[in-house]
Amino acid sequence: MKKMICGLLLAGAVTAPAMAQDKxxxxxxxxxxxAVLPPSVPTSDDxxxxxxxxxxxVPKGSFVLVGGRLFDGTGKAARPATIVVQGKTITAVLKPGDRTWPADAVVYDxxxxxxxxxxxxxxxxxxxxAAGDAVNVYSAANYSGAESTMRGLKRMATYLESGVTTVRDVASHGDVPFVLKAKQAAGEIFGPRIFAAGQLITQTGGHAAVHAFQQGYPEIADKNLNSMVRIASGPQEWRxxxxMQFAKGADLIKLASEYTQEEITAAVDEAHSLGLPVTVDxxxxxxxxxxxxGVDSIEHPLPRSDAAVALMAKRGIASVPTLVAYRVIMRGSGGYFGSTSRRFQLDETVNENMAAKMRRAGVKMGIGLDVVALAGTDYLPGSYIDELESFTRIGFTKVEALVAATKTGAEIIKxxxxxxxxxxGKLADIIVVDGNPDEDFAALRKVRTAFVNGRLMLQDGRVYQPAHEEVPFPNARK
Incomplete structure (x- = not known):
């Protein structure tokens, strides 16, 4: 008997490393x-x-920000500095007193x-x-491209007023996020720059698709081109x-459980072959x-094993925990109910413990809110501040949390x-805050000015739009 037990233990000792081996x-x-486009070739900023x-x-002209303290996002302590911008690019960070900037630059004190x-x-x-659609979230109006666009425009303004100059949209209706992205990039509408995934891809009855079937609207998630969800079955359909998202202009691919190993491997392989990162719910x-x-990032603080956390850290798979989203849900309804993709314990303590475990393991972590339904962006900037505070509870310093909100976020977007x-050399996405957010996150409630791609888009805390310039009327033919 003793020999049998020893044999079993020995077998386990041999088998476990083989099972845990990362291939x-x-x-x-x-x-x-x-590899094929050297830095000398100008490319799109995505x-x-x-x-x-x-x-x-590229906007015309240049501007200078003088007299402020610079928190540059690298992790360095804030310091007095002058920032010079030409067109859309930061060209210099000068020491106080250095006035070597273009003579015609607009100077902001x-x-x-x-x-x-x-x-x-x-x-x-x-x-x-939005809140008004909650009675029937699968109504025809909710799936109208015009309705979707209007919701997007309103939220873009709120983001901007809250100091958010970049959003990674991880599923929206039809072609709307791509249209908003293009118009914003051209300076025709005002708001944060957008990196869009297009439709969320899942299986029949998967996360974000199951409710459509439960409510008797399978065609919304299956055939309606304006849906937020794309249902696919089998590896080839996932490819x-x-x-389809790539053809529409996607900057990344968003996948959601449930799926088979063959399906998600095919989707990730296809996305990577096209140069697109993949995130998964x-x-x-x-x-x-x-x-x-081989995904690139994983959303939410949902359950995973210690081995999975260790592999995320080893492979450089990022985490976007969205702790504030679950806090809003828990405090609003008492729990996350009615979802077959959330069949496990979820509460604020469990979620923060999972996020803290990833932090300790060295998983790269960025700030994402996912506070979208009902009040949604109306919670801004408080919801963003709440997520930053959550990061300090799981092991980040205030400075590290703000780096996660800026530098790390950009790295996760690629x-x-x-x-x-x-x-x-960096793009001029800059905010000016009345206070010291690296010492007190509450200062982010006082974002006074914002530039996106070198364009002034927020002034005195309000969305700024330059006056219309009249185009000369054509002369009559002679």
Missing amino acids: GPEARPIYDRS VLRIPVPKDYN VTGKTVMPGLIDLHAHLTFF EAVR SETQYIDMAIRA LGDRLGTIEP
Whole structure:
């Protein structure tokens, strides 16, 4: 008997390491366009890296921010500095007293204020239904492209007023997020720059699709082109669903459980072959499948094993915990009810413990809100401040939390070379705060000025739109 037990223990000791062995992702890595596009070739300011003319979407002129304290987003302590911007690019960070900037630059005196990179929200749904749609969230009006656009425009303004200059939209209706992205990039509408996933991809009855079937509207998630959800069955359909989002202009792909290993591996492989990162809303065994496939980030603080957390850290898979979203749900209704994709314990303590475990393991973590339904963006900027405070409870310092909100967020989007810090060569996404947010997050309630891509979009705390310039009327033909 003793020999049998020893034999079993020995067998377990041999088997366990083999089972835990990391053989690497099943899907191919993200296609790196920098291998074929050198830095000398101007490209679009998104993960697509499409070649563009040198002056594409570049505003004219220059401006200077003088007299403020700079929190540059790199993790360095705030310091007095002058920031010089030419077109859309930060060209210099000068010491106080240095006035080597263009003679025709517009000078903004920001004495007594903090200049910092614009905040990033990694988990937005710009077109998600509003409070007035809650009686029947699957109504025809809710799935109207016009309705979706109006919701998106309103939320973009609120984000901007709250200091958020970049949102990663991880599922919205139809082509609306791509239209909003293009118009914002061209300076035609005002709000944060947008990185859009398009439709969320899941299986029949999967997360975000199940409710449509329960309420008798399967066609919404299946056939309606304006749906937020794309249902796919089998590896080839999951590949095709990814290709559809890419064709519309996606900056990333959003997947959600439930799925098979073959389905998620096919989707990640297809996305990576196109140069797109993948984020996933999943839990328990589905997180194991996502890690095995090779996803780039995982949303929410949902249950996962210690082994899964360790593999996330080892492979560089980021986490966007969205703790504030669950706090709003728990405090509003007492729990997360009626979802087959949330069959486990969820409360504020459990969620923060999971996030703290990822922090201790060294998982890269960024700020995302996912506070979309009902009051949604009306909670801003409080909801963003709440998430920052959550990060300090799980082990971040205030400075580290703000770095997660800026520099790390840009890295998770795969635009760390262009966004997230105030350094020469970076895009001019800058906010001016009346106070010291690196010492007190509440200062973020006083964002006075915001520039996105070098364009003034917020002035005196309100969305700024320049006056219309009349185009000369054509002369009569002679």
